[in-house]
Amino acid sequence: MRISELSGKEIIHLETGKRLGVVGHTDLLFNEETGEVESLIIPHGSIVSWGKGKKETIIDWKDIETIGQDMILIHAQK
Incomplete structure (x- = not known):
């Protein structure tokens, strides 16, 4: 690919349905x-939210469940 x-x-979290990016x-x-x-x-x-909370989410490639036509479903434990 x-x-x-x-x-x-x-990028969608499989369990929660939350859109991550x-x-x-x-x-x-x-x-x-x-x-x-x-x-x-x-x-x-x-830039407006600089310094407020978490700045990034890291998703391990091994946590990707499937890559579809329009989305990537992840199964992350984090």
Whole structure:
């Protein structure tokens, strides 16, 4: 799968149905040795909310349950 194929997909928590973000507004963390994606990093808030609460959510690639046409479903324990 290409990164461009992930762009625009919503990231949804499978158990809660909560929308966590959209790929394209997230960062990807790669393993430098293998080139594999390790995590999605979803930023929170904006410049206005600087310093208030958690700034990002990190989702391990292994927590992705399925990648569909419009969304990515995750099953994270965090």
